[in-house]
Amino acid sequence: MPDAVRIALVFPSLLGTYGDGGNASVLAQRLRWRGVEAETVDVAVDDALPEQADVYVLGGGEDTAQTLAVSRLADGVLARAADAGKPVFAVCAGFQILGETFLDGAGAVHAGVGLIDCRTDRLPGSRAVGELLGEPAVDGVVELLTGYENHGGRTLLGPAAKPLARVRSGTGNGDGVDGAVQGSVVATYLHGPALARNPALADWLLSKVVGDLAPLDDSEEQELRRERLTALRRARAAWWRRQWRPPARGT
Amino acid sequence: MTARYTLARAAGATAAGLSRLTGRGGGTTIGGRVTLLVDPLAMTRAAAGRELALVTGTNGKTTTRTLLVAALETREPVVSNGGGANLPTGLTAALTADRTSRLGVLEVDEPFLPKVAQAVRPRAVVLLNLSRDQLDRYAEVRRLAGIWHEALSGPAAPAVVANADDPLVVWAATGATDVVWVAAGQGWTFDSTSCPACGDVLQRDGQRGWRSPGCGLARPTPAWSVTGRTVTAPDGTSYDVKLGIPGDVNVGNAALAAAAAGLWGVSPAKAFDAMARIPSVEGRYLETTYSGRPLRLLLAKNPAGWVEAIGMSRAEAPVVVAVNARAADGRDPSWLWDVPFELLRGRHAVATGERSRDVAVRLRYAGVDHIRVDDPADALRAAHGSGPIEVLANYTAFQSYRRVVRDA
Numbered sequence: 001m002p003d004a005v006r007i008a009l010v011f012p013s014l015l016g017t018y019g020d021g022g023n024a025s026v027l028a029q030r031l032r033w034r035g036v037e038a039e040t041v042d043v044a045v046d047d048a049l050p051e052q053a054d055v056y057v058l059g060g061g062e063d064t065a066q067t068l069a070v071s072r073l074a075d076g077v078l079a080r081a082a083d084a085g086k087p088v089f090a091v092c093a094g095f096q097i098l099g100e101t102f103l104d105g106a107g108a109v110h111a112g113v114g115l116i117d118c119r120t121d122r123l124p125g126s127r128a129v130g131e132l133l134g135e136p137a138v139d140g141v142v143e144l145l146t147g148y149e150n151h152g153g154r155t156l157l158g159p160a161a162k163p164l165a166r167v168r169s170g171t172g173n174g175d176g177v178d179g180a181v182q183g184s185v186v187a188t189y190l191h192g193p194a195l196a197r198n199p200a201l202a203d204w205l206l207s208k209v210v211g212d213l214a215p216l217d218d219s220e221e222q223e224l225r226r227e228r229l230t231a232l233r234r235a236r237a238a239w240w241r242r243q244w245r246p247p248a249r250g251t
Numbered sequence: 252m253t254a255r256y257t258l259a260r261a262a263g264a265t266a267a268g269l270s271r272l273t274g275r276g277g278g279t280t281i282g283g284r285v286t287l288l289v290d291p292l293a294m295t296r297a298a299a300g301r302e303l304a305l306v307t308g309t310n311g312k313t314t315t316r317t318l319l320v321a322a323l324e325t326r327e328p329v330v331s332n333g334g335g336a337n338l339p340t341g342l343t344a345a346l347t348a349d350r351t352s353r354l355g356v357l358e359v360d361e362p363f364l365p366k367v368a369q370a371v372r373p374r375a376v377v378l379l380n381l382s383r384d385q386l387d388r389y390a391e392v393r394r395l396a397g398i399w400h401e402a403l404s405g406p407a408a409p410a411v412v413a414n415a416d417d418p419l420v421v422w423a424a425t426g427a428t429d430v431v432w433v434a435a436g437q438g439w440t441f442d443s444t445s446c447p448a449c450g451d452v453l454q455r456d457g458q459r460g461w462r463s464p465g466c467g468l469a470r471p472t473p474a475w476s477v478t479g480r481t482v483t484a485p486d487g488t489s490y491d492v493k494l495g496i497p498g499d500v501n502v503g504n505a506a507l508a509a510a511a512a513g514l515w516g517v518s519p520a521k522a523f524d525a526m527a528r529i530p531s532v533e534g535r536y537l538e539t540t541y542s543g544r545p546l547r548l549l550l551a552k553n554p555a556g557w558v559e560a561i562g563m564s565r566a567e568a569p570v571v572v573a574v575n576a577r578a579a580d581g582r583d584p585s586w587l588w589d590v591p592f593e594l595l596r597g598r599h600a601v602a603t604g605e606r607s608r609d610v611a612v613r614l615r616y617a618g619v620d621h622i623r624v625d626d627p628a629d630a631l632r633a634a635h636g637s638g639p640i641e642v643l644a645n646y647t648a649f650q651s652y653r654r655v656v657r658d659a
């Protein structure tokens with residue numbers, strides 16, 4: 001176990017539009033609360049990615065930011081980190097750019113960083129905006145994964161990548177699953193931020209760095225999760241009621 | 252004046268009156284909607300013969316509109332749209348309700364600027380700033396800058412008064428022929444890391460300068476500059492601006508308003524003097540008491556606004572953080588994690604509002620001593636100590652607190 005766990009927040013000024021920088025804060029605090037030293041490093045867009053970090057976190061961002069971020073990630077630091085089994089956690093645009101290809105705002109295909117066997121094009125129809133709920137599809141996480149999605153991309157996984165969750169409500173990747181797991185690279189469309197809404201997922205990532213973790217009092221997180229799940233159930237019930245309303249009788 | 256427009260105006264006024272009578276609302280939106288239904292050109296007709304200034308941007312629309320109205324009213328009466336009714340329906344309602352004022356100042360919701368500018372042909376447009384806000388509605392900040400750019404380019408474009416410190420605003424205004432640049436400041440730079448024109452990483456000099464190495468877009472030399480509370484006008488005269496409302500950010504807004512008022516021949520001295528007499532803006536910055544305790548209401552709708560509001564709040568006072576996530580707020584409160592709530596460490600905080608649980612989790616990770624209380628009035632009673640309380644609230648939560656203090 002390293003002395004102080006270093007969490008690199010990758011280009012927060014480019015990939016941090018939806019509060020996803022919070023994922024790094026959550027990881028660091030959950031270590032500190034257990035007496036493990038932790039520090040977060042905000043990597044500025046002009047700086048090289050540090051080789052010596054233990055965890056790398058990427059967030060969502062806008063189209064122009066995505067292509068810029070890919071060009072800055074071409075130095076291979078992130079690929080070496082993934083090869084070394086260090087957790088790389090990527091959300092939304094961060095997820096898309098770690099794949100093989102993605103589309104920019106004008107619809108042009110760009111090569112991604114290539115750490116995840118996936119390709120992103122456009123969802124048919126409108127953007128996926130709303131609560132996203134998934135059943136985890138990985139060993140070690142049993143709690144439902146909850147968050148908010150806001151994206152127009154559809155991401156199809158290749159054989160080397162496995163989904164992070166099966167979608168119960170919402171869109172996710174667009175084919176019934178959300179996110180990807182490939183080696184130590186974990187990706188999702190969940191904002192919220194994902195690790196604040198899903199402490200079990202945060203601890204699962206941390207356990208890859210520091211081993212088994214003592215439980216924490218997560219009653220505030222659990223209260224938030226219960227409230228969100230209840231809100232989702234209510235919204236779905238309202239939706240079904242609208243579908244069942246008898247059609248207006250025409251003349 | 253067409254018969255259709257006359258009818259549309261009457262129908263709108265009737266609908267608004269009915270809405271108020273039945274207690275369904277202020278009637279502004281429904282009135283404007285009915286007017287536009289009867290005469291889709293009503294906004295254009297109601298604007299005819301007037302000289303209008305439009306005010307838009309992510310933060311400071313209502314405050315800057317109010318400051319500009321005060322400055323222009325030193326000359327003559329001004330029609331304006333209050334109550335956050337800044338969509339075409341609200342603008343139409345405001346313009347049809349006041350048939351005499353020749354001058355007007357209208358705040359406009361950011362994405363509606365092109366439509367409104369086309370309809371009312373304003374004399375001036377004031378561009379404040381652009382940053383992330385309600386991403387579930389607008390998706391991208393840069394796209395907004397793009398549609399402004401398109402609307403303000405070309406020979407028929409109005410005069411533009413624009414914030415030279417915000418790269419997104421500068422890019423939006425570069426197509427206009429007549430621009431007055433004001434160094435109104437930019438407290439939040441996280442949405443303008445890359446050049447809005449070419450996508451290259453912007454170089455910043457650590458002061459207020461910025462430049463795109465890719466295409467050369469750079470901070471224009473401002474005609475009006477702002478340093479602390481001092482505003483320097485184009486003729487080199489400096490004014491010590493003492494406002495009745497708090498916040499350095501509002502000195503920048505006052506400078507923008509003074510620059511706009513200058514287009515109508517109002518002197519800076521007269522303009523700032525009129526602005527100084529405004530104690531609060533539609534409940535924002537309102538200082539009042541609740542159960543004998545001094546209390547101040549601060550509105551913050553997005554990360555940039557929260558940073559400003561936390562900065563305005565008195566350092567020793569406990570803070571009530573009230574957050575909803577209704578349509579008008581943005582449905583996703585993930586932005587709570589873009590706000591440096593760590594700044595509240597050492598103070599007592601009360602999380603409330605419909606998304607108080609999100610706030611509580613955010614405060615937990617920020618290391619801020621806090622409790623969570625559902626009811627907004629109970630939340631005030633739960634604040635530690637007996638001194639002043641600062642209430643920081645987002646849009647609809649703020650409206651709840653205006654009712655709480657009014658009913659107290």
